[in-house]
Amino acid sequence: MRIVLLGPPGSGKGTQAALLVEQLGVTHISTGALLRDAAKRGTELGLRAKALTDKGELVPDSVMSGMLEERLNRGDVADGYILDGYPRNLAQARSLDVMLERLDQPVEEAILIELDPERIIKRIAKRAQKEGRADDTEETVRNRLRVYTEQTAPVAEYYAERGLLTRVLGEGGVDEVFQRILSILNLGTMSS
Ligand code: B4P
Numbered sequence: 798m799r800i801v802l803l804g805p806p807g808s809g810k811g812t813q814a815a816l817l818v819e820q821l822g823v824t825h826i827s828t829g830a831l832l833r834d835a836a837k838r839g840t841e842l843g844l845r846a847k848a849l850t851d852k853g854e855l856v857p858d859s860v861m862s863g864m865l866e867e868r869l870n871r872g873d874v875a876d877g878y879i880l881d882g883y884p885r886n887l888a889q890a891r892s893l894d895v896m897l898e899r900l901d902q903p904v905e906e907a908i909l910i911e912l913d914p915e916r917i918i919k920r921i922a923k924r925a926q927k928e929g930r931a932d933d934t935e936e937t938v939r940n941r942l943r944v945y946t947e948q949t950a951p952v953a954e955y956y957a958e959r960g961l962l963t964r965v966l967g968e969g970g971v972d973e974v975f976q977r978i979l980s981i982l983n984l985g986t987m988s989s
Pocket of ligand 1: 808810853967
């Protein structure tokens with residue numbers, strides 16, 4: 798299965814991607830996680846990216862496409878993948894298509910997890926207490942939501958035009974949302 802997970806920050810993309818990967822045995826690629834890892838290792842790119850993510854801004858497309866191409870070329874996407882956090886704008890969606898065409902692994906499904914902004918802010922505030930991510934302050938989250946509306950929301954339309962998009966409600970417990978996604982994928986009920 799080759800799936801792109803879309804949704805605003807805090808809608809549950811990373812959470813649901815982890816569950817899907819466990820059930821389906823496919824490869825999980827999270828560009829947010831790749832960036833946090835690069836920052837933790839203190840690479841020049843990671844530190845430059847951190848200055849932007851800490852403000853809730855997107856990292857430049859040239860950096861992201863290079864990072865993603867390198868990750869895709871590791872050779873473990875042949876049995877399927879869950880892409881979580883990429884694409885985040887239309888230019889990224891187009892460049893993803895080119896990369897995946899080259900690998901003969903085009904996207905089969907795009908799932909958009911929808912959740913209202915106030916719930917998002919509450920969820921992320923909870924995560925901030927637990928994990929202390931620098932981009933989880935309320936001010937940054939509001940900026941991330943603005944960036945999402947302006948740049949990432951049109952990506953859903955990009956996939957809708959290609960007949961690949963399904964919308965899912967992100968409200969409710971983690972397992973509830975997971976079951977909704979499984980039924981979209983015609984996988985019925987499975988336990989997380
Ligand atoms: P991401 O890591 O993608 O961060 P995110 O959008 O917040 O999603 P995440 O997966 O972490 O959270 P989730 O919704 O699962 O990106 C971080 C930053 O990196 C971006 O802001 C950007 O600057 C940069 N970046 C990444 N990719 C980029 C790209 N392609 N181009 C440019 N820049 C890029 O979960 C949120 C919280 O909710 C969690 O604590 C979770 O436990 C909780 N939760 C989840 N589901 C729940 C449920 N059903 N009920 C209650 N709580 C739930």
